Amino acid sequence: MVRDLAVRYENFMALEGANLSAHFGEALGIVGPNGSGKSTLLKTIAGLLQPSAGSVCVLDKEPRELPPGTIAYVPQIEAVDWSFPATVWDVVAMGRFPRLGVFRRFGAEDRKAVRHALAQLRMEDLSDRHISALSGGQQQRAFVARAIAQGPRVLLLDEPTTGVDEQTEESLRRVVRELVAGGLPVLMATHDLERASDWFDRIVVIDRRVLAIGTPDEVLKSGAYAAIREHTHTHGHLRTDHESHAGHAAHPEITR
Amino acid sequence: MIEHLVAPFHYAFMQRAFLTAILVGVLCSTMGTYVILRRLAFIGDGIAHASFAGIVIAYLRGTNFYLGAGIVAVLTALGIGFVHRRGRISLDTTIGVLFTGAFALGIFLMSRQRSYSVDLQSFLFGDILSVSAQDVLMIVALALVVAIVTALLFRSLLYTSFDPVVAQASGMNAGAIEYVLLVLIALTIIISLQAVGIILVAALLVTPAAAAYQLTNRFAPMMALSALFGALCAVGGLYLSYYLASASGATIVLLATVLFFAAVGGKQARLAIARRT
Incomplete structure (x- = not known):
């Protein structure tokens, strides 16, 4: 779905070398700190941003070539x-x-x-x-x-749980799971890591590049999840020190 | 009373003026709904002033002013859209640069003439009583084009006005729709120039819609109410100008201004009553 994707804002590389795919009937969580490229990734999949390198393919087409109504995008409110x-x-x-x-x-x-x-x-x-x-x-x-x-046919959610109460969050989680059970692929950006396994079938950890992708358990064991959790909890955002994540970036993509 | 209402219609020029006033009032205030909600209030003023260059060029070449003003207004509208999107310059700055440039061109060309007709000045302040039968036909034709395109694009214009990013993501071409809207606004301004003039046309685009915005919280009723206010102000203003021997454009805009403050007062009164109960 997303191959070698890079997105640049003028002099700033928001995302590079991103590879990931989502499947029908799957909730894919996009986890990362503020400024890690979560929203950029979703906007590029939605066809709102043009890749500066690589490609995005949704249902075998570029996003802008899809029939109207194919992609639903829910931005921050x-x-x-x-x-x-x-x-x-x-x-x-x-x-x-x-x-x-x-x-x-x-x-x-x-x-x-x-x-x-x-x-x-x-x-x-x-x-x-x-x-x-x-x-x-x-x-x-x-x-x-x-x-x-x-x-x-594809649903993209950009941090829908930010600033909402627990009841709303649970209501949104239930709806997402119902949609996924109905076969819809759902991609959702979040920086809330606590309940990742309740929401998602797989998660992708990004910090301008893909650090790890797999089931919540697999990503948890990879170490990338822990690094994100530590930094989002203690500093509010993750260091963009890609050298230190080289091991995670090499983590094989896990597809179902 | 009836006599007073009918009296102006004894003159053919007044019949044409009333027909023009209703068309201009309804059209301006309908498009004004988008102008208000997209925060484009400055654009009406900008395009109207820019069209002055087209009027002068048409006058110097002896061609129809609708053609000259129309071409310059549409080019300015598209230019505003293009520079804003591609140049990453804020909309108000873009409008400010382009409209003053075009307006200056009009004044430059006019000043190069040894003598210029006062006809050109009538476009600054409007002269609805001078609308000819041919002008009425042109106004009706342009108004029909604007009305049909607006009706066809009603949902697209609504969605992209509220949430252009999500509308774009769901497959609508928000950029193209914005360009179409700018052209529709430009045409609406051209239709209205003879009635209310360059200086005041922006008021007719903004004021009735702003009054309607005070009184309803749904889009379609706002548009309908705005059109009704526009028609009432245009017709009422024309009657008043007939009996007060005042400038028609200014009288229409003044009436709209009074209506706006009445709507603001009505809303405040309604809120105060709601707080008490």
């Missing part, structure tokens, strides 16, 4: 203007727009998809509420509901 005149229903309904194109009407099937997405996130009671009146956790759930309403 600060990214939009929450005073925009829209209710929860309106935002979730937007998930249907890419597939409808210019001429198709928003019909019964679309309304059903929106209701279903709201129900999965247990947000039916909030559907008429203006988005500015939602808590941070509810806003995050509305974004995830919009992604589900889209009916994507």
Whole structure:
């Protein structure tokens, strides 16, 4: 899926030599400290950034060549203007727009998809509420509901659990596992390592390059996980000392 | 009362003026919804001023002003989009650079003439009473183009206004949609120039939509309310200017300003009542 990927922002190399793949019916956690390239990786897979080297292949195509609605991307919630005149229903309904194109009407099937997405996130009671009146956790759930309403074939989540309460986190985890059980590949960036094994089938540890990839247990044993955990807990971010990670980078990719 | 309402319609030029006012009011305030929500308030002012260069060039060449102003306005709109995206320069800076440059070109060309007609000045302040039958046809045709494209792209414009990044990730071409919107805004401004003039057209783009934004928290009602406010201000302003013998463009914009403050007051009153209950 991602081969020898490098992404550069002007003079800054955000990601280099990244290789990884995700499978249908799998939740892949992307773990790393702040500035490690998690969001860059997701944005590149979503087709929002162009690789400066290497390639991204989603369902045998480059992301920008995919039919509308194929990839659903859930960014961090600060990214939009929450005073925009829209209710929860309106935002979730937007998930249907890419597939409808210019001429198709928003019909019964679309309304059903929106209701279903709201129900999965247990947000039916909030559907008429203006988005500015939602808590941070509810806003995050509305974004995830919009992604589900889209009916994507790949779901990308960028740190959806940041700043949300435990109940919302558990609700999101349950939804992700349901989607994965339904066969959807889910790639999710997170710096929360505590419950990685509850969320993900595999995790990839990155710090501008892939340090390790495998099941949570395998990555835990590789040492890369421990280094991340130590640095995220004690310093807030990991040193970008790639020399010291050479051993982890050489860790063989484990695919199922 | 009825007599006063009907009296202006005895004149053909007033009939054309009312038709133009309604079209301009509805169109400006509908597009104004996107202008407000995408924080493009400065762009209306910018494109309107830039179009002055096109008006002067058309005047000097003896061609239709819609053509001259239209070409310059659309090029400026596309230029703003291009420089903003490719040059990594903030939108307000881009607009500031391009519109002043184009406006200066218009003044430069005008100043090179030994004598210039006051007709050019009428574009600065607008003169809705001078709209000819041919102008009305042109305005109707352009308004139809803007309305049809806006209706077809309604969902794309809405989604990319709220969340352009996610819309792009889900397969929409947010960049192309932004360019189309800029062209639609440019055309709307060209349609409105004769009615309210370069100086005041930005107000008609922004004020009715800003008033509507005070009164609703959903997009489609905001757009409908904005169009209604735009039409009411245009028609009401024209009536007032008829009886007060005032400049039509300025009267329309003043009425819209009053409506905006009434909407702000209405919202504050509603919030105060809600707090008490």
